[in-house]
Amino acid sequence: MINNLSIKKKLLIYSFLIQVIILVIFSFSIYKALEISTLDKFQATLKVILLDIVDDLKEKEKITDNVLNEAKEYNFKPLYIRILDNNTHLKILQTSNFPSNFPNDNEYLNSLKDEIITFQKEDNYLISRIKMNSNNKEKIIVEIATTKDMLWKTLENLLYILCFLVPIVLIFAVIGGKFLIYKSFSPIEKILEELKNITAIDLTARLKTSNNQDEINQLINEINNLLGRLESSFERISQFSSDASHELKTPLTIIRGEIEVTLRKERTIDEYKTALNNSLNELTFIEQTINDLLFLAKNEKDLIVDNQEIFYFDELIDESINEIKSFAKLHEIEISFILEDSIEFKGFPNLLKIALKNVLKNAIQFSHKNSKIIIKSYKKNESLNISIQDFGIGIPKNEQEKIFEKFYRTDKSRNKNSGGTGLGMSIVKKIIDIHKGSIQIKTKENIGTTIILSFH
Known part of the structure; x- marks a missing residue:
């Protein structure tokens, strides 16, 4: 039943x-502390009275000359006093109020040692004894x-007090x-109320934070970070859907x-x-567009499936040239690699x-035929660089920043013969950003373009 209660009620x-x-x-x-301390107090009082009686006995020639009025002298009641013969254990003298049912433990009396005070709890009595020479x-x-009545009364009063105080x-x-x-x-509860107002339709809202550095504020910060990641993911999904529907509509219309x-x-x-070949070209374009969109929609963590490796730029460049050589040959373009510095890099x-x-691929598509x-x-200062220079149509100055936008194509290349999806440079920028690098563009129209990838 308790599992069905709220955390507040459980606590x-x-x-x-x-x-x-x-x-x-x-x-x-x-x-227990009061019981022990009260017993100690009674024992101390009995010891004092017993020593006083011993002193009186030593002053009197006869035992029977003693009055035994210590109860009045010390104002301690009830007090019972008795003097016994050590051998017979018969009374020699006792107070008038001495109880008739007082327990006699002969074995205990025989075990007493001279001049040593002992204490004993027997039935309802606290007893102190000493064996001495008259x-x-x-x-x-x-x-x-x-x-023990005084002890029980004291403890009973304590119980009454505790029974009154404990409930209060x-x-x-x-x-x-x-x-x-x-x-x-x-x-x-405030966080829960605010979270109820945050939906998948609008993930821009954030929880209000405070200047406190307590656990609640840390929780709010973590929730806000989570909402930020969710917002980013939803935006990518939404952008993917929008981009896909926008870019795939035209080739699908053409195929239909x-x-x-x-x-x-x-x-x-x-x-x-001819009809099948045209449709196949459009399907190839659709496939490439979808692959590029899926790549851009992924998180950095999703893209990094392997650990960083140490490799050389010249090996990476050789492999890339070999894999794109046939595409360059189709466009009648020659690729030349100049190794100025052997660069080792971790990425x-x-x-x-x-x-x-x-x-x-961009350089090949926008280069003039029979060009290079x-x-x-190479290394420059503290930067590790890869430069790709083409001798093609170039990029207008007002369009240089736009080439990293999704589906952006320069006016001169806005045709399907280029085979591009307009996503290539967006992918390049995302990869370079993962490596904390930068991209520099140097271009002149109808002369050519140089793209420099720099790393630190």
Whole structure:
């Protein structure tokens, strides 16, 4: 049943139970401490009275000359005094109020040692004894006793006090505990109310933070960070959907139109081949667009599937050139690699190869036929650089910053013959950002463009 309660109520119940246990232990400790201290006090008083009686006996020639009025002298009641013969254990002298049912333990009396005071709890009595020599050289036992009534009365009074105080303490403890618990949970309830207003439709809202450095504020900061990551993920998903629907609509319309036109009447085999070839080109474009969009939609953590490796730029460049050589040959472009410095670098070679191939592909697409592309690997100051220089159409100055935007194509290349999706440079920038690098563009229209990838 307790599992169905709120955390506040659970804490209140647990707090109450713990306080009950603590108060019970505390009350029992006080009770025992008072019992022990009261017994010690009684024993000390009995010892003083017993020593006073011993002094009186030593002053009198006869034992029977003693009055035994210590009860009045010390104002200690009830007090019972008795003097016994050591051998017979018969009384020699006793107070008039000495109880007739007083216990006699002959074995204990025989075990007494000379001049040593002993204490004994017997039935309802506290007894103190001493064995000594009287003036006439006879051994006697002096015995004084009191009842435990005073002890029980004192402890009973304590019990009444505890029975009165403990419930009051518990009531105040529960009220105080409830106040503290509900006060402590107040910020969390506010957080819950604010979270209810945050939906997938609008993830821009954030929880209000304070200047406190407590755990609640740390929780709020972590929730805000989580909301930030969720917002970023939702934006990527939304952007992916928007980009995909925008870019895929045209090629799908072309494919549909191509098929509808072809099916209107009987066609020759060559016409069917042309229609299928056009559709295949559009499907290839769609596939490339989807792959690029999926790459851009991924988080940095999703892209980094391998650990960083130490590799050389010249090896990476050689592999990239070999993989794109056929594409360059198709466009009648020659690729030349100039190794100025052998550079060792720690990073993600698979990602950097994707970036380098995208830059090379752009350079090939926008170069004039029978021209050259020059790649260099070199060090400059503290930077490690890869430059890709083409001799093509160049990029207008007002469009240089836009080339990193998704689906952006320069006016001169806005045609499907280039085979580009407009996502290549966005992918390059994302990869370079992962490596904490930078991209520099040097270009002149109709002369060429140089892209410099710099790392530190």
